[in-house]
Amino acid sequence: MSHTSRQLTNAESFIASTPPLSLTPTPLCLSDDQILLELGKADDYTGEQKNRFIQGLRELLQNFRANKIRDFETIANGIIEFRSRFLGDESKILQLEGVAI
Secondary structure (H helix, E strand, O other): OOOOOOOOOHHHHHHHHOOOOOOOOOOOOOOHHHHHHHHOOOOOOOHHHHHHHHHHHHHHHHHHHHOOOOOHHHHHHHHHHHHHHHHOOOOOOOEEOOEEO
16 A cells, blocks of 8 residues: 655645634633622613612612622622512513613
8 A cells, every 4th residue: 555645735734733623612701790780780771760770779789788798699689680670570681782681
C-alpha cells in the first residue's frame, strides 16, 4: 500500500490547528446586587404608576430589613412576586421594551 502525501491548504492547516468549538454556554457574571437592582427598576413606569411602584418596593424592602432578611433568593423572589402583583399578572416579571415577561 502506498500512502500519498500532500500539502495541506491554508484552510485545512488552519482547521487542523484550531481547537474544537465549545458549545457550553458562558455563564452570566452578575452580582446579586446587580440582579436585585435590575428586578427593582422602575424605568418602565411614569407618573403616578412609577410613584406607586417605588413606594410598594420601598415598603417591601423595609419589611425585609426590619425582619433582618438578607438572603438573596428570598429578596429576589419577594421583588418578583411584588412586580407580578403590581402588573396584575402572575406570568409577568420583567418589562422588556414594551413586552412583559
